[in-house]
Amino acid sequence: IARLLFGRLSFAASKKPSRIFRSRSAAFPMSVVPAKRGRDEQPLAAAAYVQPKLFTVATCSLNQWALDFEGNLRRICESIETAKARGARYRVGPELEVPGYGCEDHFYEDDTQLHCWQSIRALLDGPLTDGILCDVGMPVMHHNVRYNCRIFLLDRRVLLIRPKLCLCDDGNYREGRWFTEWSESRGIEQFALPRMIGNLTNQRDVPFGAAALAMADTVIGAETCEELFTPQAPHISMSLDGVEIIANGSGSHHQLRKLDKRLDLLRSATAKGGGLYLYANQRGCDGGRLYYDGCALIVLNGEVLAQGAQFGLCDVEVVTATVDIESVRSYRAAFIARSKQASRAPAYPRVAARDFSISADVVPSSLAVALSDTSAAKLQKTSRVTPSAPIQSRVHEPEEEIALGPACYLWDYLRRSGAAGYFLPLSGGADSSSTAAIVGVMCKQVVAAVAAGDAQVLKDARRITRQPAEWVPANAQELCHFILHTSFMGTANSSAETRDRSAKLAAQLGAYHAPAVIDPMISALLQVFKAITQREPRFEKNGGTLAEDLAMQNIQARSRMVLSYMLAQLLPWTRGRGGFLLVLGSANVDEALRGYMTKYDCSSADINPIGGISKGDLKSFLRYAAKEYGYSALADVVEAPPTAELRPLSGDEVEQTDEADMGMTYEELGEYGRLRKIERCGPVSMFTALLGKWGGRLSPSDIAGKVKHFFSSYGRNRHKLTTLTPSYHAEGYSPDDNRFDLRQFLYPNWERQFATVDQIVEQVGRADSTAA
Template sequence: MLRLIRVGAAVLNQTPLDWEKNFQHIIGAIEQARKEKVSILCLPELCITGYGCEDAFYANNTHEKAMEYLQKIVPYTKNMVVSVGLPLLVQNKLFNCAALIANGEILGFVAKKFLAGNGIHYEPRWFTAWTQKGFAFINIAGKEYKVGDLYFNVGGVKIGFEICEDAWVANRPGRALYHYGIDLILNPSASHFAFGKLEVRKRFVLEGSRAFGVSYVYANLLGNEAGRAIYDGGALIANNGSLLAIGERLSFKDFDVTSAIIDLNLTRLSQIQMHSFDVVEDGGNCVEIDFDYPEILPEANHPQEATWEHSKYIKEEEFTRAMMLGLFDYMRKSFSRGFVISLSGGADSSAITCLCRMLIDFGIQELGLEGFLQKLFYFKEIQNCQNADEIAQKLITTAYQATENSGEVTFNAAQKLAQALNVEFHHLNIDKIVKEYHRIVEEAIGRKLSWQTDDVALQNIQARVRAPGIWFFANLKNALLLATSNRSEAAVGYATMDGDTSGGLSPIAGIDKDYLRQWLRWLEKEGVEGKYKISALRYVNEQQPTAELRPKEHKQTDEGDLMPYHILDDIEELAIRDKRSPVECLLFLEQKHPQTERSQLKAWIDKFFKLWCRNQWKRERYAPSFHLDDKNLDPKTWCRFPILSGGFAKELQDLKDF
């Protein structure tokens, strides 16, 4: 007899501690799944509270509200099986749990066994890993429920869990679940976006389904949840090593459901053919309940082809879509009325301005004009806009702030780009303010300032004078000021504190300059899906990056001040990500750049290490940035380094002597 069941995985755009909105998204996903005839639905990890609650996980109110909203969700699960994630306090220990609910009844809670404590994750600070076999009891409204190492027999279908990190480790829980003859593994996750990470997820989902002879349902968070991490969704459903369905990624939606039909008989046949078997006593770890699954007729359109749309992007498109979603969510969740950017005509500010405009176009494309405006309901000034151009004029404010060292090339690039994107543009001349600072300081120190003796001070005052004006616009507009410094500059401190680092969000602080320039050329000439191009970027891409802070006769360029960006990025990867010594960096660079003299490579490595150590205090002061890959330098979430250190003095001497 056929045993066909439709299973689903939900992606949710949640916000930490936003109880009512998180609840509405959960209910919306359950109702969407119900319309699609889904019988078993997996919701993401910690979706009631939000994943990124930080130390608010310690608060009694967080635990109480999570339980309150769990009980509000229960009635919406009539004739369905639904898993939902929440923190649970058991015997004065906090556990990251998945509750399984069936037909309006809580069955029990599975606790996460392996906590994510690396990189941007800090789960062991708040949660205890469930390392023991068996279970404890928790009392909810006068009724006892099991919590711990459990699996469930729901109407003859055996369901087990791997919660996010559980599936990323060698000794994953699926190995034990296999011996209980599990039919279905649910994986509620909060797996942040990183370049190419989808392929890793697909591998552990497919391998888990094949090795354990099960169907596997993977759910994930979506969007910029708490500020730094961007979740890309990408729900996955697999069976016996075959991918049945894959959900849309990096969507602007509040929630979405991906579903597929699984054949339990085929699943069980694969386990029969595996032959290996260990007799396992469950020790009461199984929770059983009767449940009638809706009949799925054999003539229905069962074969499922994996939906690949929006799931497999080249890196440039992944970057584009992740940044658009991250910026949009950060703006609306902070209730900011648009973006403000100091548009210099260079690569960094131009890239950010393009992304701000693109999120409008792609947001409307996906949500429709009405849906896009509804997400910005608090921004009354744009509610009557009729198209993307009108929204862009009100949502994005830019300003080119000139001194005597600014050139026509950068002004032309800024103006042409602003016109092409149809954003508000201002041309401010701040030279009088800079000169007044010169006069005040010269009077105070009793001498004239000169480029021969005061180079850094004369450069930095120009960058800093730009900050009050651009903040002025942000305050006038009640908008979000975006800082424009990139990761290559952060690594060596080639940024002016309270200048180009000013802002409430530093969106590209995790992206190296060499890649950013490559992306701008791609956006000019190839574009998203080969269609969406911004040809006005040619005015930006034709230039050599320059801060334009020294007199024109100095012919200042960024790479002249530092080193070629591709070399800088190579050294950063070797020294910071891979933790190589200066001598080891040299040996690797000589292999990659054999045409460059050893003495030159030594000089660049020496400069990098010295500048890195001197400028940790700057990285500590950067506005929050998006985490996009394992090269992030954010000291608060990824790359910790002492503000004061020995500066690699001995290691650099070894390099000199090598």
């Protein structure tokens, strides 16, 4: 067996050894010149040579946390150990996995660089990287310039540092604030390793630049996140020059309906030019508004071989696949047009690493046959290593994404914040009910993970709930009773229907529900106001002005916020437990865009899991959750007209509705939001776009009136978004003022813009009259 594995086999019939021309790697022979053999003898050497073409590779999703260097290192180590245990000889991890992607301005600090190199030393100081090529992401300072890099580690040495060529500087990303793009024109330079690394590895410097690694049996290249999305992606030039394996360490966040695009790009990257593509991603909340949605992928020649979960609670998920590299070579060679372009393509820089092969042993260790049995058929029969077959990729429906993404985010935030649970003002309306249902889904996920044997999730659950070491949650309702605290904060303007819906939903979830009547708080504030001013405000319905009416509504909303924080601080104490609760907000993305909220009302909270989700998507989620999770109360919620219940009732009936107050429907708001942000429209271009969409049912003047009303409302209320509760990012038109939608918050009166709209309305009117 030893001779077979290392290419020193003698054929029994001839008694003469084969002549073998070997590479610098002992893993397999470069070529074999067989000795003469008998007529009936099987071509054993040829059969053995087939096996080195099988590669087992690994990618992963890691739940990293910005600046959690010790925790991040443990998760990296676990992923490498898991990859090795599965027979992989190449492992790729997420972008900036060593410090965590979301360090932001902490990247400016020398400490961040120091702690990253400390982690690299820990990875190299021991057998962890023996026999496996590890592709790790971290920032590196080269010639006094900071780069976002991939570091390749193998056998306790550094092989190559590959800087990112194209940074992401749009949407939620500001990479150009902290890093610089590497210019390929600089070629390959030498990077002086820190002494803590060089003294350990006996290296003074290593190659630094955009290069591929030439292994004994294949060539490996790297992309980093955004580079996959660019028109002239690096994988194009790499694949044309024979790079067969391309890996992408990514830090890509979840957004509704985004995974389709990612899958299309990965399939396209390998379908056109052939190749094996590994995609790694961070998963979880790393300390900000974004949830990174994992979904590690391995794609071969346009087909998905392996796919990790998009959402989940486990901190480390490793995805592996076994590939016959000949399938890449055959695929490419059969595409004649590709071969012609490849023959003319410029050479892609390579760094030699010929002492190591990615392929498995010549014969797997599972082989257990007698030395006398030299049958090639027997060798193949006993081998368990076979190429991975293509699978059908999985994409969640938007309703599933809303259920799973924010739920995972809430669990990460809760366990890392040190809080004992969540508090939610539960009004019985669609928004607060959606938030409550997401917490319920979170509890179901936790219980499922515990049942599946996830020790870390169980440990976190015991710590959060302050339960003893032997406690295991019996079901999601039991866990929810410890974690979720709700209160229906009713007034004289609240209806019995909303009160009953909130109580019914809380019971189905298992939440600790504490209904309250807050009229005494409001009366006390009005008495203080009267004592100061000798005036008593009234609702417009009761003879007051619009200013009085709005003030009377706002004081109810702000009172709820004050009481919410008091309950969040003291409810654990009243239940005989320690700790504090995080307050959950429940304003949707459309209301934030319109400014239909009271500044510092119950939309002001610690975090908001639905703040980036539209009203239309939330309604679809409510219907889905009612059926999928058994929360039947949600079916009643979704059918009720949205209302703030801040004005007096008409008998027992609610007259006030959100859409009447806003002067526009939620469907229209979603259209305005997409045009304003995603299509980059101001008032004029929005009007012309809607003229084409709505012109069949509305007159140009009606459309112009709607556009003016939206921009007037938006500009007047934009200041509210400066205090917007940090929200889970899920929608491309989120108006989050802090990170995503950077605009002024004091607007002029749109005089020029609206005048131009009016001119177009007149032109359309004259054209219609002429045509008639």
